Amino acid sequence: MKVIPGPNGLPQGYEYSVGGKVTRWACDPLTGESAILHIKSFHPLDDWYGMAPLEAAMVSIDQHNAAGAWNQALLSHGARPSGALVFSPKDGPTTLSDDQVSRLRDEMDQHYQGKGNAGRPMVLEGGLSWQEMSLSPKDMDWLDGRDAAARDIALAFGVPVQLIGIQGAQTYANMKEARLALYEETVLPLLSRVVAAFDHWLVPAFGNELYVDYDRDEVSALTSQRDLLWDKLVGADFLTEDEKRAALGYGPK
Secondary structure, X not given: OEEEEOOOOOEEEEEEEEOOEEEEEEOXXXXXXXXXXXXXXXXXXXXXXXXXXXXXXXXXXXXXXXXXXXXXXXXXXXXXXXXXXXXXXXXXXXXXXXXXXXXXXXXHHHHXXXXXXXXXXXXXXXXXXXXXXXXXXXXXXXXXXXXXXXXXXXXXHOOOHHHHOOOOOOOOXXXXXXXXXXXXXXXXXXXXXXXXXXXXXXXXXXXXXXOOOOOHHHOHHXXXXXXXXXXHHHOOOOOOHHHHHHHOOOOOO
């Protein structure tokens, strides 16, 4: 699906391509209205397409994927020590031939690599010695880098860090507050934008007395706020019963 730009700042139409076939929908040149509803986020560099959170977090996602691939490679080669075989013969040639190097590599891959060979002792001969050269995850700050990338991804999507399982993330006092913040700051504003778009674009085709809305009372994370509102209204003696019902979204009795 792509936008066909128009000369006056409004889209000329929309074009959908699949399986070699192209379908187009035209837009009204004066109002921009069409049979396609385009809901987009703000993009500072593009007038026709929005910037998705996935695009904003693209670098952090690549870093997180790279960290996962590094960890998988570490697990796959966990039984293969990371280091160097040092050839120091007491006499004879001081270097190995190409055939000897190739045979040595094949033996390392066959006998010392993979989980089935975990803990298997190495047998070295002919002037060979093993020199450890590995770097620990702590030295490479692997865990910290992976958590930092996860935080950036969560930030781009508006998800509290405590909800993605990072240990020590004390952005919110508890999980209850984090869930409440997720709905109030991310889910409900996004839902309101979608509902408003459908209310403007779709509902008029079915009548002027209709509207689209969602029921906040069905969101379990907002239960504490509803209970607090009920308690306040119960103690508000200066309000009539109908005014209290209106504050809660109910009609007069």
